[in-house]
Each structure stands twice: as structure tokens, then as C-alpha cells.
Amino acid sequence: MRLGFHGAVGGVTGSCYLLECGARRVLLECGLVQGGDDARQANRAPFPVPAGSLDAVVLSHAHIDHSGRIPMLVAAGYDGPIYTHRATVDLCDIMLRDAAYLQEKDSETENRKRARRGLRRLKPLYTMRDAERALRQFRPLAYDARTEILPGIELRLRDAGHILGSAIVELWLREQDRSRKVVFSGDLGLRGTPILRDPAVVEEADAVLLESTYGDRLHRSRDDSIAELGEVFAAAHAEGGNILIPAFAVGRTQELLYQFARHYDDWGLDHWRICLDSPMAIRATEVYGKHEELYDRETLQLQREAGLRLAAKLEMIRTPQQSRALNRARSGLVIIAASGMCEGGRVRHHLKNLLWRPRTHVIIVGFQARGTTGRKLVDGAAYVSLWGEPVRVKATVHTLGGFSAHADQQGLVDWYRAIRGSPPVWLVHGEDEARAALGRQLRRAAGARVTLPGPGDMIELERLRRA
Ligand SMILES: [Zn+2]
Ligand SMILES: [Zn+2]
Helix, strand or coil: CCCEEEECCCCCCEEEEEEECCCEEEECCCCCCCHHHHHHHHHCCCCCCCCCHHHHCCCCCCCHHHCCHHHHHCCCCCCCCCCEEEHHHHHHEEEHHHHHHHHHHHHHHHHHHHCCCCCCCCCCCHHHHHHHHHHHHEEEEECCCEEEEEEEEEEEEECCCCCCCCCEEEEEEEEEEEEEEEEECCCCCCCCCCEEECCCCCCCCCCEEEEEECCCCCCCCHHHHHHHHHHHHHHHHHHHHHHHHHHCEEEEEEEEEEEEHHHCCCCCHHHCEEEEHHHHHHHHHHHHHHCCEEHHHHHHHHHHHHHHHHHHEEEEEECHHHHHHHCCCCCCCEEEEECCCCCCCCCCHHHHHHHCCCCCEECCCCCCCCCCCHHHHCCCCCEECCCCEEECCCCCEECCCCCCCCCCCHHHHHHHHHHCCCEECCCCCCCHHHHHHHHEEEEEECCCCECCCCCCCEEEHHHHHCC
């Protein structure tokens, strides 16, 4: 019985862990490495064991850094089940197709460059056909039901409160007369996140894998950011300008819409045209709409009146023509568009059209990685480059730090402390500084035995003291 660490150890992306129990092999997460040229190489690396030798795959949630290499695994010969929450199946249907489309497009561009240098063509990481094949292998599960996925291996998903369908993964392993329980936090949400319920409390574990994205940070309050949003609406209305919000298609967009519904009157939204300009965000919003059974109580209440009012007001911008037509409006327009870091998608067209206009307000609501256009805006750049052309930034840029899909240090420590008997914990899914800081806090505040695993490290589960 053992657990190996093969991804998101020393970084945030590319989650991948391998469980072995008797002769059975289960891959937990199969995520894409994101960011830069190293990522391209890392994603082409072979899987820790031959794809065909796996018996099951378990997936915590739809984000591409957890799910994005699944089509590649299937192309490499994995034809078994992929267990995940049913809302994740719906979101993966959008996200894996989108990822395949981007892979195909990316490899075309790359191959044009290679051809000019006389290099041989590269195949895309995977194709739309691979993604579609993978989607057929998904097996939808509900939260809280314990399922035997293989002889001697039981699985239960618990609500992680991070995005729709996101799960904490509990696995019970049995080999002869020995049994161990492994708990993987997945990505843990922040308590009080709109729409979603708070992360479930796990009662016991022999080994815990804990994410540490914000292991070294305490979040600013969401209420401050909500108040700031209201002020931006007031200022932009007084000036007669437009508002542009770059947002991630899954999660952040739906939270924004929730806040719009909740503060509809306070923010005077009747005066505005509100446009959701991202086909992927529109589809993700439809999936959220389909899964009311997963909402928290406040959202269900809100939905009845305010939600319907916003729904009637919200314009879904589906075609490129509709999107271009928005360029003509000089005032009174709120545009939510992807991508969240302004690196692709329709938001770039709107930036080109709006950034140089002084009455524009750009609202940044999500994490901006170093080197991205979004980060440059946050850092106060006077110009940003769009399609090789410098565009003067005359717009007012607001950075709101109170929206997060991840628990902060306090949230992570509190979640761990609720597990009985301080089981040993392995920190994953975080930069090294974040992991180190969280490790210190877990030892100090919770008396935890903490390990920061590296790539290829292994836990012999039988050697662990029972909880
Ligand atoms: Zn995530
Ligand atoms: Zn993640």
C-alpha cells in the first residue's frame, strides 16, 4: 500500500498522485502543468506508470491543472473509469474540449515556426477526439456516498466548496488484514464563498494530502471588495463610462453574477447594460444553473427574486459579431469577459477598445500570474502590448483582493484541525514559500507532523501509525 507524489509538489499546477494497493493502481488527479515553456516539456513527460496499467482514475474537480492531462492518458492507452462528481463531469465536458481546441491551435502555431526552421512537426498534446473519448470514460458520483471502485478500495467525495462539483477525496484501502484511509483535500474553498457550501469536515484519516496555494497568506475581507465594487459602479456612472471585468469563466464569473444579483439596487444596476461576453463562461454559468441542488441556503433564497431579475437583465454575448457590436457603446456598459489574466479570449479586444479611454474602469477580481497582461495592469503599467501594438492605459484599474476560490492559511489550518488525532500531513499544490509557511503554522498551531514531498517521493502507508 503506497502513495507516490508525481505532480504539484513544489508548484501549484500539474496535480498527479499514484496509489497502489495490492496489484491495483489508482491515479489521483491528472492535471496539466501551466505557465511557460517548461510546462510544455513537463506535459509531454511520460506518466509515472504505463497508462494501460492503471485500474481507475479519481478526479477532485474540473480545473485544468487537475484534469487537463486526462485526454492524453486516454490517448496513451487508459480505457478504465474516471470517477468524479457529476457536476465535474458537466464542467469537464466544457473544459476538456476547450483545452483540446487550444492544444490543437497551439501546435499549429508551433509547427509553422518549426517548419520555417526546418524542424519536424510535433503532434498536439491531444486532440478533440482524445478529449471526447476521455469524456465517455467519466463515471459521475454524488457527494457523501461511499462507493467500492475496486476490490479493497472505497471512495467517497465530500464537498470542497471551491468550484461547482469540487471534492475532498476520501479513500479507504484494504490489503489482507490491513487498512488505511487517505484523505486528499483537493482545492479547498474559502468559507462563506457565495453559491457554494462550506468545505466539509473530515472526521478521520491515516494520511492527509493538503493543498497549500495560499499557505502563507491571510485573505482580505470579501466585504471590503464588495463595498469597493459598489463604489466603482457609482464613479463610473457619474463619469458616464464603461466597466470591463476580466474574469475566469468557471467560478469567478458566477460569483460576480451572484454579487450583481444581491446588490442590484444598491449598485444601481438598472442603469447598466450587463454583458457576459465569453462562450465558455456562458456554458459554465448554464452548468451552475443546472445544479441548484449544490447551492448554499443564501443562494437558493436570493435566486427566487434577485436572481431572476438579474437573469432577465443579463445579455449573453454568444457570437463574435455581437461581441464586436459592443465596441460602439461609449457608456453604460458592464462587460465580463475571459480570460481572467487577459492572456487570451475576447477580453483582449475589449482592452484594446477601452483601455485608452479615460472614463473606462477595469476591475481585476482574480489572481494575476507574473508576466501576464493582467499583472501589468495591476502593477500600473502606462502601456500594455496587444497583438504587438502598445496601448496606452488611461482607464482606472481597480484591484479587488477579496474574492478567492481558495482557503487562506487560517482556513487550511482550521480544516486540518477538525480531523481527529492529528494525522501526518503532506503539503502539495503550493509554491515552496507557501508550503513552508503553512508547515510551520501546522506544527505550531496543531502539533502536526508535516512533510513537504518532492517529485517521485513515496509514502509506505502500512508503516503509518493508525489513527
Ligand atoms: Zn481548482
Ligand atoms: Zn488547483
